[in-house]
Amino acid sequence: MKASSRTTHTPIRIGFVGAGPVTQAIHVPTLRRMPELFVVTHVFDVNADLAAQVAEPWRARWSTSIDDLLADPAVDVVAICSPHAFHAEQAIAACRAGKRAVLVEKPFATTVDQARQVAVAAAETNTPLFVGAMHQYDPGWVRSKEARSRLRGVSLIRSSIVLPPNPVFEDYATEVANRPQTPAGPSADPTEVIRDALLGLAIHDLPLIREFVPAGSAVNVLSAQVLQTGGYLVTLTAGPVLVHLHAQLPVAGGPSWTLAVDAPSGRLRTTFTPSYVHAGSASTQVFTGGSSRLFGPYAPNGYEGEWHAIWDALNGDGRPPALDDLVDDLEFAIAIADGAAARIASTTAVFA
Amino acid sequence: MTKLSSQAAAAVASLPITYEAGLRARVLSVSGEVGWAGRAAAALRTQPESIVVVERPVRSSTDELVGREDRVVIDSAWAHNPTVADATALLRASTDPLVELHVDAPEGDDLHQWVFEALLLLDRLVGVAALEILDETVDRFVATGMTPDGRALSVTAARTDSFGGSAHIRSIGTSQTITVDFFDPDTARPPLLSVDTTDQFVVMPTAWETASREAWRQAASIARSSAPVRQLDLSSFRNQMQHFPLH
Numbered sequence: 001m002k003a004s005s006r007t008t009h010t011p012i013r014i015g016f017v018g019a020g021p022v023t024q025a026i027h028v029p030t031l032r033r034m035p036e037l038f039v040v041t042h043v044f045d046v047n048a049d050l051a052a053q054v055a056e057p058w059r060a061r062w063s064t065s066i067d068d069l070l071a072d073p074a075v076d077v078v079a080i081c082s083p084h085a086f087h088a089e090q091a092i093a094a095c096r097a098g099k100r101a102v103l104v105e106k107p108f109a110t111t112v113d114q115a116r117q118v119a120v121a122a123a124e125t126n127t128p129l130f131v132g133a134m135h136q137y138d139p140g141w142v143r144s145k146e147a148r149s150r151l152r153g154v155s156l157i158r159s160s161i162v163l164p165p166n167p168v169f170e171d172y173a174t175e176v177a178n179r180p181q182t183p184a185g186p187s188a189d190p191t192e193v194i195r196d197a198l199l200g201l202a203i204h205d206l207p208l209i210r211e212f213v214p215a216g217s218a219v220n221v222l223s224a225q226v227l228q229t230g231g232y233l234v235t236l237t238a239g240p241v242l243v244h245l246h247a248q249l250p251v252a253g254g255p256s257w258t259l260a261v262d263a264p265s266g267r268l269r270t271t272f273t274p275s276y277v278h279a280g281s282a283s284t285q286v287f288t289g290g291s292s293r294l295f296g297p298y299a300p301n302g303y304e305g306e307w308h309a310i311w312d313a314l315n316g317d318g319r320p321p322a323l324d325d326l327v328d329d330l331e332f333a334i335a336i337a338d339g340a341a342a343r344i345a346s347t348t349a350v351f352a
Numbered sequence: 353m354t355k356l357s358s359q360a361a362a363a364v365a366s367l368p369i370t371y372e373a374g375l376r377a378r379v380l381s382v383s384g385e386v387g388w389a390g391r392a393a394a395a396l397r398t399q400p401e402s403i404v405v406v407e408r409p410v411r412s413s414t415d416e417l418v419g420r421e422d423r424v425v426i427d428s429a430w431a432h433n434p435t436v437a438d439a440t441a442l443l444r445a446s447t448d449p450l451v452e453l454h455v456d457a458p459e460g461d462d463l464h465q466w467v468f469e470a471l472l473l474l475d476r477l478v479g480v481a482a483l484e485i486l487d488e489t490v491d492r493f494v495a496t497g498m499t500p501d502g503r504a505l506s507v508t509a510a511r512t513d514s515f516g517g518s519a520h521i522r523s524i525g526t527s528q529t530i531t532v533d534f535f536d537p538d539t540a541r542p543p544l545l546s547v548d549t550t551d552q553f554v555v556m557p558t559a560w561e562t563a564s565r566e567a568w569r570q571a572a573s574i575a576r577s578s579a580p581v582r583q584l585d586l587s588s589f590r591n592q593m594q595h596f597p598l599h
Contacts, residue, residue, distance in 0.1 A: 153491075155489065155491040155492040155510055155511075156491075156492040156494070156508060156509075156510040158454070158508060160452075162524055162529065222486040222487060222494075223484075223486050223496055225496070225504065227449055227450055227504070228449060229449050229525070229526050231450075233450070233496070233504065233506055235486050235487070235494050235496070237487065242487050242492050242494055244494055244506075244508050246450075246452070246506065248450060248524045250526065251524060251525070251526060251529060252525075252526060252527045252528060252529075252549050252550040253524075253528055253529040253548030253549055253550070253553070254529075254548050254553060256529075260454075262456075262491075262492070262510030262511070262512050263491075263512065264459050264491055264511055264512065264513060265512075265513060266512060266513055267510075267512040287512070287513075288513075289513075290513070
């Protein structure tokens with residue numbers, strides 16, 4: 001964070017594509033804490049009432065056509081918070097519209113081909129592209145980088161996400177308008193369920209996991225289960241690293257979101273806050289050489305980290321993520337999601 | 353008693369009233385190294401009232417001890433910890449769809465022996481009906497399985513340089529999460545048993561007690577009893593051998 005430069009510029013103007021809970025509970029409260037850096041100037045949603053409602057406190061324009069938002073000269077940065085299926089197309093359009101930067105929620109595409117098309121559009125238009133992967137920007141993770149780089153020969157990584165329903169934490173962040181209805185009952189197709197769950201939930205931590213996997217490593221899903229009450233249990237190898245992914249939701253008890261990395265040379269334990277709620281950063285404990293270091297929790301969270309990164313990149317104080325890394329992260333996630341779906345299809349095992 | 357390991361000697365020394373002089377000769381200990389079942393069977397032929405198998409017995413056949421289950425106590429890492437009874441009552445009453453076990457093993461130790469110790473514990477807590485090993489090396493282990501009542505099991509283990517051996521069990525359902533953590537069995541650090549629901553997070557009382565002391569108390573109880581005392585140790589050992597045999 002380059003605090004000095006953040007006091008000498010006019011705020012960056014943000015246009016939101018989609019005005020649902022992610023915009024309302026995550027980004028709007030975050031931007032409200034940075035009024036000197038950002039201002040919302042345009043909100044697009046297919047629901048006119050919702051777009052108007054989210055825009056009103058900012059005295060921002062609203063529209064029901066994304067073309068209006070992309071044509072608005074008062075929008076510097078486009079934040080894409082629409083359903084996953086629209087991300088790639090809208091990100092490409094935002095790049096082609098000549099915006100200064102694009103923030104797109106994860107996953108930024110649903111196929112590898114789409115991801116590459118987004119990267120091409122960003123490269124050709126020289127548009128900084130950011131993915132809303134808040135754990136990658138979480139200070140409790142970012143500041144552990146040097147310490148975790150000492151973990152050699154990682155053998156096992158475990159991601160475990162146990163969460164009450166999302167609205168619990170949305171309500172701790174804001175008062176959500178027009179909350180979408182959750183579809184009743186599980187999907188009939190467990191291969192779709194697990195693919196959606198991995199690309200919607202596990203994807204938060206997959207880029208963090210990939211950091212410990214040698215480049216070019218093949219993904220091999222050994223086991224995949226859909227838990228009947230909601231969630232998944234997936235075991236895979238990524239090159240020499242064994243990865244165990246678990247999620248269970250909704251649960252009645254408290255949330256638990258952890259990432260554990262084990263190596264003969266040491267171990268790492270990160271505890272993340274739930275999504276939506278603005279509860280400060282994660283905390284990461286790294287044990288190596290017989291001692292441990294604890295990073296966090298800090299007051300800023302990963303959402304603020306995303307926006308600070310955008311500010312820094314647009315003001316010459318930082319660089320946007322490498323497009324190849326973004327594509328590789330997504331390719332890793334899709335390989336796991338597709339592998340898990342294929343494993344489910346071959347076993348059709350849904351555990352009680 | 354035969355010559356005791358330092359750990360077993362410490363456990364017995366900490367029970368001076370239970371192991372008054374008259375009892376000591378009636379309880380034998382057998383090292384759990386390779387061939388322990390044969391040595392235990394031979395020792396039982398010398399007419400001791402009970403046998404304690406110490407030093408975490410290695411996985412091997414126990415055929416020579418068939419019919420002697422009521423005389424053999426296995427001093428395993430956690431199965432005799434007094435917290436097991438409370439945790440078992442909670443876990444077996446739940447209908448949570450998934451039970452997780454993670455095992456941490458110290459670098460340099462045999463990871464698979466620690467996994468086996470944890471399976472003996474899990475067998476007491478919820479039972480193990482099936483286990484499929486997905487991947488295993490000297491440093492890591494992953495398996496899935498099922499409990500006798502049809503709940504999914506997830507078992508992971510890793511060796512690191514930073515932990516004593518420990519076992520962490522979590523049962524997660526839509527109405528509650530039960531967590532129990534067992535720590536280095538060579539210490540009296542108490543397990544942590546908690547129940548988390550919508551309304552409350554309850555940390556249950558546990559004891560600063562080692563599984564070893566409880567195992568030796570049990571052996572003394574057998575020696576003092578005139579009637580056979582049902583023991584779970586050998587049957588549990590055999591069950592887990594079926595799920596996790598030596599290669």
